[in-house]
Amino acid sequence: MGQGLSCRGSIEHQDLFSSVQVGDLDNFEALLERDPSLLHQSSIYDRLSALHIAAANGQIEVLCMILDRSVNPDILNRHRQTPLMLAAMHGRLACVLRLLQAGANILMFDSVQGRTCLHYAAYYGHSDCLQAILDAAHSSPVADSWGFVRFVNVRDGNGATPLHLAARQRRSECVHMLLDSGALVCASTGGYGLKCSCPGSTSLHLAARGGSLDCIRALLAWGADRLQRDSSGRIPYVVALKYNHGRCAALLNPSSAEPLVWPSPLKFISELNQEAKVLLERALMEANMEREKNILKGTSHSQLPSPSHSDSGVEDNISEASDSELCSICFDQVCTIEVQDCGHQMCAPCTLALCCHNKPNPTTASITSPVCPFCRSNIAQLVVVKTKNNDQDIDKDLSSSKLRKSRRSRNYSEGSSSFKGLSTMGSFGKMGGRVSGKVAAECSDWVDKP
Numbered sequence: 091m092g093q094g095l096s097c098r099g100s101i102e103h104q105d106l107f108s109s110v111q112v113g114d115l116d117n118f119e120a121l122l123e124r125d126p127s128l129l130h131q132s133s134i135y136d137r138l139s140a141l142h143i144a145a146a147n148g149q150i151e152v153l154c155m156i157l158d159r160s161v162n163p164d165i166l167n168r169h170r171q172t173p174l175m176l177a178a179m180h181g182r183l184a185c186v187l188r189l190l191q192a193g194a195n196i197l198m199f200d201s202v203q204g205r206t207c208l209h210y211a212a213y214y215g216h217s218d219c220l221q222a223i224l225d226a227a228h229s230s231p232v233a234d235s236w237g238f239v240r241f242v243n244v245r246d247g248n249g250a251t252p253l254h255l256a257a258r259q260r261r262s263e264c265v266h267m268l269l270d271s272g273a274l275v276c277a278s279t280g281g282y283g284l285k286c287s288c289p290g291s292t293s294l295h296l297a298a299r300g301g302s303l304d305c306i307r308a309l310l311a312w313g314a315d316r317l318q319r320d321s322s323g324r325i326p327y328v329v330a331l332k333y334n335h336g337r338c339a340a341l342l343n344p345s346s347a348e349p350l351v352w353p354s355p356l357k358f359i360s361e362l363n364q365e366a367k368v369l370l371e372r373a374l375m376e377a378n379m380e381r382e383k384n385i386l387k388g389t390s391h392s393q394l395p396s397p398s399h400s401d402s403g404v405e406d407n408i409s410e411a412s413d414s415e416l417c418s419i420c421f422d423q424v425c426t427i428e429v430q431d432c433g434h435q436m437c438a439p440c441t442l443a444l445c446c447h448n449k450p451n452p453t454t455a456s457i458t459s460p461v462c463p464f465c466r467s468n469i470a471q472l473v474v475v476k477t478k479n480n481d482q483d484i485d486k487d488l489s490s491s492k493l494r495k496s497r498r499s500r501n502y503s504e505g506s507s508s509f510k511g512l513s514t515m516g517s518f519g520k521m522g523g524r525v526s527g528k529v530a531a532e533c534s535d536w537v538d539k540p
């Protein structure tokens with residue numbers, strides 16, 4: 091804890107920083123009353139301000155008090171890091187939110203590796219902070235000056251986007267969030283960054299190197315190209331082999347079955363509401379997990395990805411669904427998706443199979459839009475089916491539909507796609523809960539660096 095406390099001389103200053111670090115509001119206030127200028131001083135070595143220390147340590151009350159005294163929220167330390175960057179690095183969501191509210195600039199670059207707060211959140215896997223920054227980016231001046239999607243794909247000094255960093259660091263939840271926000275799945279790091287150890291890598295190369303099946307699965311489902319080469323001519327498959335990630339390599343092997351790809355070019359898919367999107371994404375991941383079973387069967391560790399993903403929502407509430415709600419395409423799952431304007435209903439896997447039937451080509455984005463399989467009318471919108479005695483949350487529908495494990499096997503889309511016996515892997519939304527608990531255990535060392 092000695093670092094950062096070697097401040098400019100005064101005992102008061104040391105006191106001030108200590109009380110900020112531990113969140114001693116009374117002492118902090120008392121010290122400032124005696125000498126208000128303390129607020130604008132910084133530590134000698136790292137030039138950390140009280141605001142940096144409060145942000146890095148998640149001392150929200152102190153942070154608020156400092157901001158209330160009109161301290162510049164974008165004050166820089168020795169490495170040109172803003173308090174927002176440190177809060178994002180340490181997963182201090184409350185501080186991130188308060189700093190954003192105070193107008194902190196999300197488009198500042200540090201002098202270490204030229205990274206923004208979005209890079210920090212992605213690298214350290216703090217998906218809640220990442221989401222907060224993305225939300226802010228929609229309304230901040232950055233959206234006007236830079237454009238939102240350009241911000242999502244902002245590069246650091248080595249050409250790495252937040253997606254690259256998240257994929258490399260095995261942050262699957264951040265990977266998904268970024269893809270969902272328009273991160274370019276096939277962008278490469280470029281070959282010129284001096285410090286870059288893997289020039290010309292795509293996020294898929296970096297995920298292959300990091301060895302995260304979840305990241306690879308998400309990237310592939312968003313259309314990552316298994317055949318794209320890095321500057322050394324390697325495809326991701328070769329990278330995974332090099333780092334001994336056998337199961338990742340199996341998915342990345344160009345000769346193994348291709349996963350279903352999220353049909354993002356479809357207009358009604360890009361306009362899905364959150365509820366319907368979660369449902370369809372879950373169906374996509376489940377369908378792909380089912381495909382994986384066959385692919386991974388041949389690898390040395392043939393179990394399916396970690397049991398921690400197993401869905402807790404498999405209680406037996408099958409009685410919730412009467413047969414009249416069964417999807418009349420597969421006669422297997424409950425109808426959860428309604429086609430508008432015609433009002434026909436089907437289950438999420440069948441909807442997905444319909445949309446993925448013509449594999450979208452991300453470069454041309456030309457894809458014939460599917461029509462309602464019942465009446466052949468155009469699909470204006472897909473929404474989640476509302477049950478009559480509503481207000482039941484969607485999870486209920488989902489878990490009951492999930493229980494309708496297949497008794498009949500039917501193949502829907504091309505290739506080996508089968509929705510039979512869908513695995514019970516959690517959705518991205520479910521995965522959401524996993525990372526955040528870690529934050530509390532974060533170390534309080536405010537000087538650690540990326």
Ligand SMILES: [Zn+2]
Nearest residue numbers: 417420437440
């Ligand atoms: Zn169906």
Ligand SMILES: [Zn+2]
Nearest residue numbers: 432434462465
């Ligand atoms: Zn219809």
